[in-house]
Amino acid sequence: MKMTKISADIRNLSILTLITVAVWIGYEIYGIYHNPSIPEDYQKLVQPIEIKLDTEFLRSLTMKNS
Amino acid sequence: MKKDYDYLNITLSIITISILGAFALRPTLVTALKMRKDINEYEELRNKMRNKLLKLGEIQTLLDKSKSDLLLLNELIPDYPNEEKLLKTINDKALLNNVNVTSVDYEFDKTDTNPKSLTVHMSANSGYKSIIKFIKEISSGPRIFEITNIELTEEKDTKTNNYIINMELTGKAYYSLKNEDD
Numbered sequence: 748m749k750m751t752k753i754s755a756d757i758r759n760l761s762i763l764t765l766i767t768v769a770v771w772i773g774y775e776i777y778g779i780y781h782n783p784s785i786p787e788d789y790q791k792l793v794q795p796i797e798i799k800l801d802t803e804f805l806r807s808l809t810m811k812n813s
Numbered sequence: 814m815k816k817d818y819d820y821l822n823i824t825l826s827i828i829t830i831s832i833l834g835a836f837a838l839r840p841t842l843v844t845a846l847k848m849r850k851d852i853n854e855y856e857e858l859r860n861k862m863r864n865k866l867l868k869l870g871e872i873q874t875l876l877d878k879s880k881s882d883l884l885l886l887n888e889l890i891p892d893y894p895n896e897e898k899l900l901k902t903i904n905d906k907a908l909l910n911n912v913n914v915t916s917v918d919y920e921f922d923k924t925d926t927n928p929k930s931l932t933v934h935m936s937a938n939s940g941y942k943s944i945i946k947f948i949k950e951i952s953s954g955p956r957i958f959e960i961t962n963i964e965l966t967e968e969k970d971t972k973t974n975n976y977i978i979n980m981e982l983t984g985k986a987y988y989s990l991k992n993e994d995d
Binding site for chain 2: 754755758761765767769772775784789792796800802805808
C-alpha cells in the first residue's frame with residue numbers, strides 16, 4: 748500500500764515536470780516570435796524615404812529668372 | 814504488483830520525455846525556429862535596403878537634373894542670412910543708378926519661423942527716375958527682396974535748383990535655416 752502511494756507521488760511529480768518543460772518550451776517559442784532579432788539601428792536605416800521635390804515650381808522659378 | 818509495475822513504466826517514460834524535452838528537443842526547436850525567423854526577417858530587410866538603394870538612385874538623378882534650379886533657389890532664399898552680399902548688391906545698384914544711400918540698417922528675425930527674414934531699413938535720395946529704377950532693380954533679384962514700406966518726400970536742392978526725392982525704404986530678404994535632419 749505504501750509502495751503504491753510513493754509510486755503515485757512520483758508519477759504525479761513527473762507529470763508536473765513534463766508540464767513545466769512543455770510550458771518552458773512554449774515560453775521560449777513565444778519569445779522568439781515576439782522579440783525582433785534585427786537590431787533597432789538597422790530598422791532605422793531601412794525607413795522608407797520619400798521624394799518631395801517640386802520640380803514644376805523649380806522650373807517656373809528658372810523661367811521667371813531667365 | 815502489476816499496477817505498481819505499470820505506474821513505474823509510465824513514470825519512467827514521462828521522466829525520459831521530460832529530460833529529452835528539456836535538454837534535446839527544446840534547444841533544437843528554439844535554434845531552428847530562431848534561424849527560420851532570422852532568415853525571413855533579414856530577407857525582408859535586404860528587400861527594403863534594395864528598394865531604398867533604388868530610391869536613393871532616383872533621388873540622385875533628380876538632384877542632378879535639378880542642380881541648376883536648386884542653385885537658383887539657394888540664391889533666391891539662401892540658407893544663411895548673407896547680409897553682406899545683400900548690402901553690397903543694394904550699394905552696387907545704388908551706384909549704378911546714381912542713388913545716394915545715406916543710411917542702411919538691418920535686423921535679424923528673432924522668431925522661430927522658417928524661412929526667416931532679414932529686415933533692411935534704408936534712407937536714400939536721388940532724382941525721381943533714378944529712385945524708381947533703383948527700387949525696381951533691388952526688388953527684381955537675384956535675391957528675393959520684398960519691399961514692405963516706402964516713404965517718398967520731395968525736396969528742392971538749393972545748389973542746383975532741382976527737385977530731389979528723399980526715400981525711406983523698408984524691405985525684407987529671406988533666408989532658410991536648414992534643419993538638422995535635412
